[in-house]
Amino acid sequence: MNQSRVAKDAVLAEFKGEDSILLDLEARRYHRLNETAALIWKGLEEKATNAAIVDRLMKEFEVPREKAEEGLRRFLDELAERGLVRGGDDATA
C-alpha cells in the first residue's frame, strides 16, 4: 500500500476550530494548515498509509472518497513542493 512519508523535521501546533500551524524546523518556516490539512499531516506523522488517511478524511469530514482522495493528492503535492514529504505519488494506492 502506498505511503507518503514526512521528509523534514517539523512540529504541528493545533488550534481548536481554527487553522493549525506547521513549523518546518529545518527551513525554519511556518505553514498554516486548515483542519483537513492538519488531519492529513497527523496521519503522515503516524505513518498511516494514504488509503488510511483517505478513510479518516471521509469519516471526519463526511465527504465522498473521490473528494477525499483529491484533497489528499493536492495537499501531498503542496507538501512535496516544499520538501516536507517524500514518496506516495499516488494518493489512492
Place this chain on the structure above:
Amino acid sequence: MIPVFLKNSLRRIYRRLRPIKAERILGVEFVNICNLHCAYCYRDEEMLYGKAQYLDPARLFDLLDAAPETLKPISVSLTGGEPLLHPRFSEVVRGLDERRVRFKLVTNGWHFDRVYEDLRRARKRLTGISFSLDGHTREAHDTHRGPGSFDRVMKAVALCAAARLPFQFNVVLRRDTLGQMERLAVLGARLGAQVVNFGAMLPTSAALHREWGLSRAQEMEARREATALSRILSVPVRVLFGLYDDAPGAHCSPLNGRSLTLDYKGQLRLCGNLSSFRGSPAEGDVPAGASSLSLDDGWARIGEIGKQALRHRDDALDRLPASAGRPDPVLGSPCLSCLNHFDKLSPEIRAHLLAS
C-alpha cells in the same frame, strides 16, 4: 466643540511632551516547582522537586491594588519554578488584565497549550513570553531538558506566531551554547522572536562550573558576539545578566531600584536570582516582615538592602590598586558579587571561582 482630528492631534502632542515615567517591575516567583530537571538550574533541588507551593494570587493583587501612584506604572514578570504549573494561572492573568497591569512570563513552554487561550484574551497587557532554550536543535536542547522538550517549546512558539503573541528566547550561556549563539539568534530571527537573550549560568557547584562554566575570556567573547549579532540580524540579541563586567554601579534592575521580587511564599525580596539559590539557606535580601510588606515599604526597605550590596562592590572595586589588574571573577561579575554578598556561594564554589 473641538473637531475630532484636532483633539487627536492635541492628544498626540501631549503624549510626546509629557515626561516618560520608567516602569517598575515586580518579579513574581509564582510557584516553587518545575516539571523539567535541568542540571545547571540555580534553584534549590528541594524547592523545585519537593512539595508544591503556590503564591496566593490575593497577595499579588493586594500589593498591586494598594500601590501608590508614585510607584506606578508597575509591570509584572511571572517566573518560577515553572509558572504555568500554578493551578490559578488563568485567574491571575485575568486579574492583571482587569487591573490593566502589563505582564510578561518566563516558561519552558511544556504546558503552553494550557494557558494559550488565557494569554490571547489578555494580549493587550502581555508584553512578552520568554521561552527558555538550551540549544538550536532538538538534540542540543533535549540533552539538558529531556526528550520532547524541544518539540513542546517549538509548538508553543508556533502558537505564538499564529496568534501574534510576542515571544522571545532566553538562553543560558554555557560551553555548549556559546558556540551556538549565532545559530540560536538566527533561529530567533527566522521564527519572529522579539529578542534573543543570553544570560550567565549561575555557579552552584565547582564540578558543574568545571563542566559547563565559561572563563572570563569566554564571557567577554560572548558579549562581543551578542553585539555583533545584533548589528547583523533583524532581531536584537542581548546579554542579560551575570557575565563578567568590572564597571562599578548597578548593572541590573533590582540594584538600580527598578524591580523587586515577590517570592512564592509571599515575601518581598531584592531579586529572584537570590531566592532559593541551590545549597544556600541564607536570606539576606529578605527584610523582616517581608510577607506582609506593602510595595511602598518594600521598595524603600529593600532598596536600602540593594544599595548596601552595591556600595559593598563599588567600595571593593575602588580599593583595588591599579597594579592588581582586573578584579577576580567574583568581584568582576555583578551577579556573582551580589550572590557572594548575600552568602549564597558555598566556600567550595567560591574557592573554585577565585582559583579559575
